[in-house]
Amino acid sequence: MSTSGRAVMAVAMLAGFYLLALGIVAGLLAFDIGLYRSMGGLHLGVLKLWALSAAVGYPVVRVVFLTRHRAADDELPGVLVTREQQPALWGLVDRIAERTALRGPAEIRLVPEVNAGVLEETRLLGLIPGKRHLVIGVPLLLGLTEGELEAVLAHEFGHYSNRDVRLAGVTLAGRRALLHTIGGFHARADQHRAEEAAKLAAKAEKRLAKGRKPSSEEAGGGIDRMLAGLFTLYAKLYFRVSEAVGRRQEYAADLVAAHLAGRDATASALRKVPVLDSAQDFYLGSFATIGWEAGLLPPVGQVYGGLAHLLSDPKRRQELAEYALDLPEHAPDPYDSHPPIARRVAAVEALPEDGRGPGAAGPALALLREPERVLAELEVVTLAPEAAGKERVEWSELVRRAMAAHARESAGPACDALTALGLPPTVHGLLDALDAGRAQEFTDRLPRSEQAAAATGRAALDAARPLLRGELGRVTVLALVESGRAAWELSWSGPAELRLPDGFADAFEAALDAACADEPDTAPLRALLAAGPVTA
Known part of the structure; x- marks a missing residue:
């Protein structure tokens, strides 16, 4: 067509x-x-x-004909760059315009989206041309080569050459x-x-x-x-x-x-x-x-x-x-x-x-x-x-402090339940509750599924065990983090990595199992915690 x-x-x-x-x-x-x-x-x-x-x-008259539409400029936040500020970028755009014998943009705007686009301020439903704008997403500058960016911009000039911008x-x-x-x-x-x-x-x-x-x-x-x-x-x-x-x-x-x-x-x-x-x-x-x-x-x-x-x-x-x-x-x-x-x-x-x-x-x-x-x-x-x-903090500190904050939030339900039992909201408070045979009192105060809450007898114990083990693990990690014995490290290759004390990870799983058994034995986990200063 x-x-x-x-x-x-x-x-x-x-x-x-x-x-x-x-x-x-x-x-x-x-x-x-x-x-x-x-x-x-x-x-x-x-x-x-x-x-x-x-x-x-x-409502037809009110909505269709009387309500004002938002201006296009309100939808394009970004940074305007002039020829004096960014001569190399403008130079690339000008070269493409010269090779296509087309009128280039009047402004270039950098935006945070992975996008490049053209906009022309036309009149008469786009039939009369006007001021042209070029939008370039910063991620394209970060992830493309100069040759690839030239292709992206040439594609946008392709819209100019086809008069697609007016359409x-x-x-x-x-x-x-x-x-x-x-x-x-x-x-x-x-x-x-x-x-x-x-x-x-x-x-x-x-x-x-x-x-x-x-x-x-x-x-x-x-x-x-x-x-x-x-x-x-x-x-x-x-x-x-x-x-x-x-x-x-x-x-x-x-x-x-x-x-x-x-x-x-x-x-x-x-x-x-x-x-x-x-x-x-x-x-x-x-x-x-x-x-x-x-x-x-x-x-x-x-x-x-x-x-x-x-x-x-x-x-x-x-x-x-x-x-x-x-x-x-x-x-x-x-x-x-x-x-x-x-x-x-x-x-x-x-x-x-x-x-x-x-x-x-x-x-x-x-x-x-x-x-x-x-x-x-x-x-x-x-x-x-x-x-x-x-x-504003450096990347390593950002990950360390952000993950510590997530750990505190994750341990929040366990700390609230311990407080409700009149116990210190710490890992030692939870271990004391286990030694005192109050595990069910503790898990009853935790958020649970309807099925788990309705269970009774042995089924209730089996349903509560993984919940108890998970909460004990979270408050233990929080204790290690807040005492300075553990911290998260930045990794661009995957999720942030939690660095535990030497030898802790090897014995941690077995210690959690022992503490959450039918006959709880908290000694192994207490021994691990006693290996260094733990204040929480």
Whole structure:
């Protein structure tokens, strides 16, 4: 389909969205006028039906036409970089623009997501061009070579050359309008349901006070929920049509990237991007934010920049390389604007050999001047406001203190149960409880499954033993950590490693088994704890 044809389709679909809303309102007006004429004037029944029509038409007008949409700039937090600040990065972009004879972006914005994209401030539903923006995700700079980054950026210029950016303005406007409308109807429905539930609860309370059975009536979302369902059906049709166009655009942009940066560099970049996306998610959850609840963050600039440590670890690098070579094959999603990445890679690798190889092998991050400062600025503009109050510590200390805080939280139920028994909330307090035959009293105060709580006799003892053993292990580890005899060590290759005193791990399991036996023997574990100072 030609660019003009795609533009016409997108505009028609977007116009159809508003026509649907206007059609609902016009249909209601026609119904009201026809009702008035057929009834020969105003009657109570007419007024009731008019009120019902208004109840349907008002939310359509209110949500679709009167509610303001959020500006696009509100959705693009990041760091703007000028030519003076980052000449090497701008130089790469300018070279691509020159080779394609296209107008380059007016600004480059660095963002924390694994993404690169273009945005053009068009008018008349994207038909009149405007200011262009280029967005580059910092993880791409951390994980790609210069040659691969050139391929990614060349892909975005491929959208420029295909005039896809203007079309994207139309389809994006339609997507936002539909999602905004559907969300607005659901929000109104949720509010209506909450108000109705409050009224029903008040009625139920009055009926109970009078000794009467409460009504079984449940609150619903009203007409707004029905309208949300109607516009959702249209949204599915719109997304299927517009995203099918988007998938064709992606293949065309990949061909432009292969022409500009080379087949091999383009294929390599396509393989790495989903790998970087997975690595970024894992890194943020397992490393960067590990100490968030404890009030800790990595050093300044390392919340995002620390991904480089993970990517450079030999074991992780091997894992990621294997993933890149064996990308999962997914069936095309009719609502996805991008084809499956494996199919895009296959299409590029099927191109003839061009002799250019993988391109510049240097790290893409080298294109940035003072990358540490840029990464620090990115944290300022993208992290939650609470981040400003977190303590910044080195990675080794971050892991040690964060895991210690997790250990204290994990041992919390056992400490609470011991306090309830009038015993010290320490490992020695729990050992004293075992020696005094109070194991069941202790486990009865721990959170348990319904099945475990209902068990009696021998079944209760068998169900409680693993629970008791687990809690004893947790308070023992906490005691070792808080006395300085054990600590967690940072490992980029896997989970943080708990370093126990020499010889402790060998005897620990047997000591726990002895302490949790039918006839508890706490002496082995007490002996292990007595080998060094333990204060908790």
